[in-house]
Amino acid sequence: MKLYHAPASPFVRKVMVLLHEAGAADRVTLVPAAGTPLDSGTMPVDRNPLGKIPALERPDGPTLYDSRVITRYLDDLLATGLYPPAPHLWDTLTLEATGDGIAEAAVLMRYEMHVRPEASRSPEWAEGQWRKVDRALSAVEDRWASHLAGPLDMGQIALGCALGYLDLRHAGRNWRAAHPALAAWWTGFAARPAMAATA
Structure with missing residues (x-):
């Protein structure tokens, strides 16, 4: 492949x-x-x-x-089992969609401020994307703590990859300050060998 x-x-x-x-x-x-x-x-x-x-x-x-x-x-x-059978599948898919949505908004911010010609850039539009990120991070911290503490699945992986991208491209935003519980989870998750190998 x-x-x-x-x-x-x-x-x-x-x-x-x-x-x-x-x-x-x-x-x-x-x-x-x-x-x-x-x-x-x-x-x-x-x-x-x-x-x-x-x-x-x-x-x-x-x-x-x-x-x-x-x-x-x-x-x-x-046969990795990273997508569990229903009914847990729906939680995994929803968390994966949330992680992917965070990453998509963060990528669009990057394009807006670094790819578009300077005269065409919209800082307001980029801030609108960041508000999506911040709402999603709050939702994960408020609603998904038990899932994040459970067995590894693709929802956790998608979220971890999104948080890694925030650190890579938007470190100045300091997402951890407003989301300490999620930051603590990320510290442990980022240490997984598969995450370290792909950092």
């Missing part, structure tokens, strides 16, 4: 963490890809017409894209 990949992407990192947790990172060949909404660059547009990564080229069918599709496929292929 080939994974179109950029190490700074929180969505690529989700896939890589799953592979490391499964002990299967060597089953995927990494293909570097880079681009933006303004310039597709080396993004695999022939594999994913949306021009996004990750994209997983597999031997038994069309290329898969969107990190949630890829992680579900790999979870099934590798």
Whole structure:
């Protein structure tokens, strides 16, 4: 299998963490890809017409894209159990969607302030994205503590990758100050070997 990949992407990192947790990172060949909404660059547009990564080229069918599709496929292929059966599945999927939403808002902020031409940038729009992040972090801290303390699943991995991206691209925002319980969870989670290997 080939994974179109950029190490700074929180969505690529989700896939890589799953592979490391499964002990299967060597089953995927990494293909570097880079681009933006303004310039597709080396993004695999022939594999994913949306021009996004990750994209997983597999031997038994069309290329898969969107990190949630890829992680579900790999979870099934590798029998990792990171998506539990219902009824717990719905909590896992909701937390995964929350983590992905945090990452998406943070990526859009990065594009707005570093990719768009300076004269076209909207700090107000970027702040609107940060409000999404902050609301989501508060919701996780208020409602998901017991889930975060439970068995490892893709919801936790998605959230961890989103928090890592906040540290990478938006460290000056200091999200930890307003979310100390989540910050404490992240400190422990970030020490997992699969997270350390993909940092």
